[in-house]
Amino acid sequence: MRLLVLGGTQFLGRHVVSAALARGHDVATFTRGVSGPPPEGARALHGDRDDPGALPRALGEWAPELVVDTSAQSRAAARHAAAVLGGVRGYAFVSSLNAYRGWPPGPVGPEDGEHTWGTADDGYGPDKAYAERVIGASVGRAFLTARAGLVVGPYDYVHRLGWWLERIHRGGRVVVPAEGLAQPIALVDARDLAGWLVGMAEAGAGGAVNATGPAGMTTLGGLLDLCREITGSDAEWVPVPEADLLAAGVEEWVHLPLWLRQGVARTAWDVDTARARALGLPSRPLAATVADTWAWQQEDHRPRYSPNGLPRPGLPPDLEAALLSSR
Numbered sequence: 001m002r003l004l005v006l007g008g009t010q011f012l013g014r015h016v017v018s019a020a021l022a023r024g025h026d027v028a029t030f031t032r033g034v035s036g037p038p039p040e041g042a043r044a045l046h047g048d049r050d051d052p053g054a055l056p057r058a059l060g061e062w063a064p065e066l067v068v069d070t071s072a073q074s075r076a077a078a079r080h081a082a083a084v085l086g087g088v089r090g091y092a093f094v095s096s097l098n099a100y101r102g103w104p105p106g107p108v109g110p111e112d113g114e115h116t117w118g119t120a121d122d123g124y125g126p127d128k129a130y131a132e133r134v135i136g137a138s139v140g141r142a143f144l145t146a147r148a149g150l151v152v153g154p155y156d157y158v159h160r161l162g163w164w165l166e167r168i169h170r171g172g173r174v175v176v177p178a179e180g181l182a183q184p185i186a187l188v189d190a191r192d193l194a195g196w197l198v199g200m201a202e203a204g205a206g207g208a209v210n211a212t213g214p215a216g217m218t219t220l221g222g223l224l225d226l227c228r229e230i231t232g233s234d235a236e237w238v239p240v241p242e243a244d245l246l247a248a249g250v251e252e253w254v255h256l257p258l259w260l261r262q263g264v265a266r267t268a269w270d271v272d273t274a275r276a277r278a279l280g281l282p283s284r285p286l287a288a289t290v291a292d293t294w295a296w297q298q299e300d301h302r303p304r305y306s307p308n309g310l311p312r313p314g315l316p317p318d319l320e321a322a323l324l325s326s327r
């Protein structure tokens, strides 16, 4: 079928394109052309989602039957997609757990019981909730919104897991959050999510799905141990108590990626994914995700960046030195 990927040249979207091509679809991507080309085999259409005329101009006579939308970041982008793509047979939209008014800190129960942000609210989560409503109203029953949790894997330029891999690979004494090590966490491999999104669009599946790994699939410490094993590092963990991290100015999630203070972490990682599991969202072994991400990082030396104005993840060297010097 003719499958349009809105996005498709960076991370999750790139994997969506590869999955759709592997399943024999005629795939087109729609991007500004700033982030480079899509994987070979897809036709690259260009335009800005914020321009109301750009998508119909780029599509011309090529009428998509299926859509996977990884790139909606503004309300205008959502309205313009809704105006043009309402008649497709399946539309899988990539939203975020941030669409929920109560997350973080959560916890997040079954999709139907949770409230998303209202139209009057402002920011990343409210914009995702707005896009879900606007595109959902246009597409109807074949609109599926995947409220993604933490997405990791090869081509992840957001560089959260990537930062840990690089830091741990350098070895030596590595600051880790003392109480955070035992914290259960969950994440989803971009390739698992991508293939599943294509399948959901093909099936014309609808509704909201909390799209992340099973709650408690690992712990933060378990993930860091895997990073050490896979990078062949001699890194020694230096557990720093939460109170000391916060007093030193260490920012949760940003300076130590994936670390949240206990009061938030306990519930933020507690997400009900029963619907995702029932709909077949896979969760490959974490060791495969970490190994493949590390292999990609060693091949691809282009600069990492943080999309959408997010701060760059990682512990600033002076902060790390100060924390280590007293221990």
Ligand SMILES: NC(=O)c1ccc[n+]([C@@H]2O[C@H](COP(=O)([O-])OP(=O)(O)OC[C@H]3O[C@@H](n4cnc5c(N)ncnc54)[C@H](OP(=O)(O)O)[C@@H]3O)[C@@H](O)[C@H]2O)c1
Pocket: 006, 007, 008, 009, 010, 011, 012, 013, 014, 030, 031, 032, 033, 034, 035, 036, 047, 048, 049, 050, 070, 071, 072, 094, 095, 096, 097, 148, 149, 150, 151, 152, 158, 307
């Ligand atoms: N990473 C996470 O942990 C996480 C968690 C929850 C949800 N999400 C969501 O998952 C999605 C993942 O994004 P991704 O970066 O992996 O997807 P992607 O499709 O691989 O990359 C984003 C695409 O958007 C295009 N784009 C950006 N601005 C555009 C515009 N104004 N008009 C047209 N195209 C535009 C970019 O190409 P050009 O730059 O060339 O235009 C690029 O192809 C996002 O929607 C994000 O909100 C991510």
